[in-house]
Amino acid sequence: MITSVLPWLGGSVVAVAAGFLAVWLPGRRVRAEDRRVAWSSARAAIDIAAVSRDAAVVPVPEAERLLARAELLAAGRGGTHAARAAAEHARRADELWRTVR
Numbered sequence: 001m002i003t004s005v006l007p008w009l010g011g012s013v014v015a016v017a018a019g020f021l022a023v024w025l026p027g028r029r030v031r032a033e034d035r036r037v038a039w040s041s042a043r044a045a046i047d048i049a050a051v052s053r054d055a056a057v058v059p060v061p062e063a064e065r066l067l068a069r070a071e072l073l074a075a076g077r078g079g080t081h082a083a084r085a086a087a088e089h090a091r092r093a094d095e096l097w098r099t100v101r
Contacts, residue, residue, distance in 0.1 A: 031080075038083035039074075045090035046070050052097035060100055066093035 049067050056063075066089045073086035 035080050035083070038080040038087070039077075042070070042074060042083040042087040042090065045087040045094070046074060049090040049094040049097070052094045052101075056097045056100050058100050060096050063093040063096035066090070066096070 046067070049063075049070070053063065053067060070086040070089035070093065073082050073089070076082060
């Protein structure tokens with residue numbers, strides 16, 4: 001009796017593990033790609049804000065604070081939420097410097 005149940009039990013464990021991996025691995029890949037895209041966008045926004053800062057004729061303390069915060073978030077290398085926050089801070093800083101020009 002036990003010898004006939006063991007193959008079925010083993011097959012069930014393998015099927016459950018395969019199903020788990022079939023769902024988990026693609027989701028992990030998507031999350032990793034979302035994170036890379038978010039950080040790429042954040043770094044681009046920080047670079048654009050830095051160019052606007054260099055082109056500004058008048059210092060804007062609020063924009064400096066926002067850019068510093070964005071760079072601090074980028075240095076921390078958090079997840080997608082941190083990347084989106086860094087990008088938003090950099091975009092707002094860029095807007096402030098563009099209004100001064």
